[in-house]
Amino acid sequence: MSGALRSVIRGSGSALPAQCVTNAQLAERVDTSDEWIVERTGIRQRYIASESETTASLATDAARAALEDAGFEPASIDLIVLATATPDNTFPATATKVQHALGCNGCIAFDVAAVCSGFLYALTTADAMLRTGMAKRALVIGAETFSRILDWEDRTTCVLFGDGAGAVVLEAQDADATRAGIIASRLHADGAQHDLLYVDGGPSTTQTVGHLRMKGREVFRHAVVNLAEVLGEVIADAGVSVADIDWVVPHQANRRILDATAKKLGISEDKIVVTVDRHANTSAASVPLAFDAARRDGRIQSGQLVMFEAMGGGFTWGASLVRL
Incomplete structure (x- = not known):
């Protein structure tokens, strides 16, 4: 590569918990209704993580799907930036658990905490690192288990959230050679x-x-x-x-x-x-x-x-x- 670099999205992936909870099902445990939720939010269902499903496991599944979509091996990844407000532990970073699970050991791995804007913060951080040459390929992941921090007695907020993960693979390419x-x-x-x-x-x-x-x-x-x-x-x-x-x-x-x-x-x-x-x-x-x-x-x-x-x-x- 020569000259200026640009971060190109080469693949994407996502992962959702196994359990899908409709508004009607939620109304069985919360004082609400399908009509009330749809009218105010447009939400009809959400996915809720089981005890065995964590932010790290969902993030890992989404990252694997993104790597497969890109056609890249985990060992080729130099950087993992994971956005989450619901990490598995206070520390270490959930990104390090994902790194180990994927088998891309030795690469840079850290979490970003900016809540719902987290993926944008993570994407922009990874982009900056790729453009300076610190890494050539990056996994940028947004993963949450928000169901863990909801007050299920607060019907105005608990109906709004769900769990899941999404990821993209970035690759640094010569800016003069690509429009992407x-x-x-x-x-x-x-x-x-x-x-x-x-x-x-x-x-x-x-x-x-x-x-x-x-x-x-x-x-x-x-x-x-x-x-x-x-x-x-x-x-x-x-x-x-x-x-x-x-x-x-x-x-x-x-x-x-x-x-x-x-x-x-x-x-x-x-x-x-x-x-x-x-x-x-x-x-x-x-x-x-x-x-x-x-x-x-x-x-x-x-x-x-x-x-x-x-x-x-x-x-x-x-x-x-x-x-x-």
Whole structure:
């Protein structure tokens, strides 16, 4: 390779727990209904991990699928960046468990914590490392077992989330020899909004893992504004127009947020990849899960421009434009 490098997506994969829980099934244990959930969120089902299914096991399965899709051996991976808010342990990083399980020992492996924006943070971090030559091939994974931190007595939040994992394989290629790759990315954070979406407890405060707490209405308002702004920034950085984008793969938080953001930007709903009805909100896993689903069903094709975007607790948010 010579000259500038670009991070190209060579493969993708995903993994879901065995157990699928419909809204009707959830209503048997929570004071809610299928109609109430669908009307407010668009969610119809979600996958819930069993005791034997962990963030690491789901991440490993998704990574294996991505490697198979790319046609790469695990030993060829130089870097693993795993985004999660629900690691198997406080430490070591869940990425190291995935590294060992895959057999790509010796490569760089670490976790990124940016909640629902985690995959964007992980992707951008891996992209920077590949472009500087620190690694040639990377696994970028978003994996969560959010069911472990839900308060099942809080019907306004527990119905929103599910478990799962998604992964992509990146490879550094000569930018002069390919049009494909990550073109532009932007990341942001605003710690002043910490109390609108967080998990109470933690190792340095209560020494326990708490439950997810969210003020949904305020989060919705911030999400629409922040996502529209960061998408505008990336479009400007890339020197393209909204019309040039073939697909938007957003964080799958709530169908209302997806629709409102698309409307604010003037993007056709036909260009929005939606899986929230099937997967619910899987936090850092939602973007790669949706991306893999749209690649495998044939919607996303080689050569197309794809925009990733997400916002999560912190607040953190970001977007990345990629040509496949």
